[in-house]
Amino acid sequence: xEGASYARMPRVKIRELKDDYMKFELRDTDASVANALRRxxxxxxxxxAIDLVEIEVNSSVLNDEFxxxxxxxxxxxxxRAMAMRFSRDCDACDGDGQxxxxxxxxxxxxxxxxxxxxxxxxxxxxxxxxxxxxVDFSADPSSLESSDGRGIIIVKLRxxxxxxxxxxxxxxxxxxxxxxxxxxxxxxxxxxxxxxxxDLMESLTLEEKREWVDSSPTRVFDIDPxxxxxxxxxxxxxSYDDEVIKKAEAMGKPGLVEITAKQDSFIxxxxxxxxxxxxxxxxxxxxxxxxxxxxxxLSEDTVEADDQFGExxxxxxxx
Amino acid sequence: MNAPDRYERFVVPEGTKKVSxxxxxxxxxxxxxxxxREDHTIANILRMQLHRDPNVLFAGYKLPHxxxxxxxxxxxxxxxxxxxxxxxQSINDLDKELDQLKNGFEAELLKFSKDY
Ligand SMILES: [Zn+2]
Numbered sequence: 368x369e370g371a372s373y374a375r376m377p378r379v380k381i382r383e384l385k386d387d388y389m390k391f392e393l394r395d396t397d398a399s400v401a402n403a404l405r406r407x408x409x410x411x412x413x414x415x416a417i418d419l420v421e422i423e424v425n426s427s428v429l430n431d432e433f434x435x436x437x438x439x440x441x442x443x444x445x446x447r448a449m450a451m452r453f454s455r456d457c458d459a460c461d462g463d464g465q466x467x468x469x470x471x472x473x474x475x476x477x478x479x480x481x482x483x484x485x486x487x488x489x490x491x492x493x494x495x496x497x498x499x500x501x502v503d504f505s506a507d508p509s510s511l512e513s514s515d516g517r518g519i520i521i522v523k524l525r526x527x528x529x530x531x532x533x534x535x536x537x538x539x540x541x542x543x544x545x546x547x548x549x550x551x552x553x554x555x556x557x558x559x560x561x562x563x564x565x566d567l568m569e570s571l572t573l574e575e576k577r578e579w580v581d582s583s584p585t586r587v588f589d590i591d592p593x594x595x596x597x598x599x600x601x602x603x604x605x606s607y608d609d610e611v612i613k614k615a616e617a618m619g620k621p622g623l624v625e626i627t628a629k630q631d632s633f634i635x636x637x638x639x640x641x642x643x644x645x646x647x648x649x650x651x652x653x654x655x656x657x658x659x660x661x662x663x664x665l666s667e668d669t670v671e672a673d674d675q676f677g678e679x680x681x682x683x684x685x686x
Numbered sequence: 687m688n689a690p691d692r693y694e695r696f697v698v699p700e701g702t703k704k705v706s707x708x709x710x711x712x713x714x715x716x717x718x719x720x721x722x723r724e725d726h727t728i729a730n731i732l733r734m735q736l737h738r739d740p741n742v743l744f745a746g747y748k749l750p751h752x753x754x755x756x757x758x759x760x761x762x763x764x765x766x767x768x769x770x771x772x773x774x775q776s777i778n779d780l781d782k783e784l785d786q787l788k789n790g791f792e793a794e795l796l797k798f799s800k801d802y
Binding site: 372373374375378381384391393396397398399400402403406407455542544649650653654657660669 | 784
């Protein structure tokens with residue numbers, strides 16, 4: 368029997384879009400969905416990261432595991448990750464997780480032969496797959512990162528020191544290890560609904576208005592230079608700190624302003640590590656969440672077992 | 687040394703069912719769903735979606751222990767429905783909502799990249 372649908376029709380509006388940054392509005396849904404999206408973006412959207420390092424030569428000042436850890440934290444372009452296999456599910460390689468379906472091989476060979484200190488960076492990593500390479504922040508001029516074009520520094524070498532290694536990158540999720548998280552930050556806030564009691568506001572002198580406006584730690588309100596009326600200039604700057612409400616009470620004007628959080632409107636900020644584009648990160652999160660929901664559907668045998676139980680129960684009840 | 691493997695948090699062990707269903711022995715139309723290797727992400731959206739169903743009298747979830755990687759969703763419905771029906775319905779509705787969100791976002795993305 369198919370029941371009525373209680374599905375909602377959420378709306379999205381993009382405000383700002385860069386490769387590694389996105390701000391958007393999500394409306395007509397509730398906090399559980401907003402939070403699920405946030406949680407999935409941070410810890411369940413897969414990326415590719417270095418997971419195994421075989422060091423051939425390391426005469427640098429950093430020990431082997433220190434370097435291996437640093438390599439793991441380098442974001443790799445991971446558009447492929449959604450279609451890739453997890454090594455633990457891969458049947459093409461028997462458990463060693465080193466085949467083309469579930470891994471990407473990297474090589475690094477650097478030796479310093481001058482008196483000048485040599486920086487070993489992510490640019491020295493050579494990938495066996497041109498689609499999976501260390502993220503290059505200098506390629507995108509709108510990127511949040513500084514674009515000095517030098518890559519991510521791994522270690523510095525002095526004359527005679529050498530680093531030679533082979534690394535295997537695998538698909539993983541942030542829940543396993545933070546190195547696989549595609550998100551630098553994902554946050555959402557409730558959209559505030561701000562109502563100024565105009566009558567009460569007009570009972571204040573300009574001096575008092577100025578004092579009240581300045582009591583907000585963030586610039587939410589301002590005074591119109593012409594009409595001298597208090598106006599809301601940036602509702603989203605409000606951080607639910609209650610300062611203006613306390614101030615109004617202290618001034619003997621409770622109810623001067625009423626601020627509530629809209630329960631069905633959210634403003635999201637997504638910052639990507641560069642492993643996947645911020646916009647793709649949201650699309651992947653939706654896809655992963657759908658897959659997770661699909662995985663928690665009841666299996667046929669569970670339903671059948673209960674049907675039998677139901678008949679048995681009805682029989683026992685004398686039905 | 688004896689730390690459990692990290693993947694134990696999200697890989698269902700072999701021979702274990704992802705979702706098991708247990709009727710309440712005392713109350714009709716009440717049941718618990720034990721979902722292995724899931725957390726607040728799934729549990730909370732299911733709970734909130736179940737609350738939108740007027741036939742659902744009670745829907746709640748618990749994460750019994752942070753080191754037991756499972757959640758228990760308990761549903762009690764009116765006689766017109768059943769916990770299983772409400773559970774399936776909530777998954778279908780959430781799936782529909784996510785489809786809508788995906789389409790909406792893709793359209794917005796297209797519009798946005800054209801406009802700017
Ligand atoms: Zn493999």
